[in-house]
Amino acid sequence: xxxxxxxxxxxxxxxxxxxxxxxxxxxxxxxxxxxxxxxxxxxxxxxxxxxxxxxxxxxxxxxxxxxxxxxxxxxxxxxxxxxxxxxxxxxxxxxx
Numbered sequence: 621x622x623x624x625x626x627x628x629x630x631x632x633x634x635x636x637x638x639x640x641x642x643x644x645x646x647x648x649x650x651x652x653x654x655x656x657x658x659x660x661x662x663x664x665x666x667x668x669x670x671x672x673x674x675x676x677x678x679x680x681x682x683x684x685x686x687x688x689x690x691x692x693x694x695x696x697x698x699x700x701x702x703x704x705x706x707x708x709x710x711x712x713x714x715x716x
Contacts, residue, residue, distance in 0.1 A: 652706065653684070656699075
């Protein structure tokens with residue numbers, strides 16, 4: 621299939637490059653956690669439940685909830701940048 625038509629060749633080989641993981645905190649106590657709703661069914665419920673558990677059981681100071689524009693699209697750069705400025709940990713939902 622042609623790249624000019626906007627399609628990606630599914631037979632392309634996987635990349636050998638790796639991405640380093642971000643450092644993990646030893647505790648969530650006092651941190652601000654961002655939860656990104658992927659807009660799929662019940663993702664908001666999953667994240668709300670997770671946010672409550674993080675506050676109650678792990679001492680998270682604050683939970684920031686944001687949502688993607690549409691479930692089938694990636695989160696916008698501006699949304700990611702906004703969350704990066706406000707939170708120390710980010711979690712994306714996988715409702716569906």
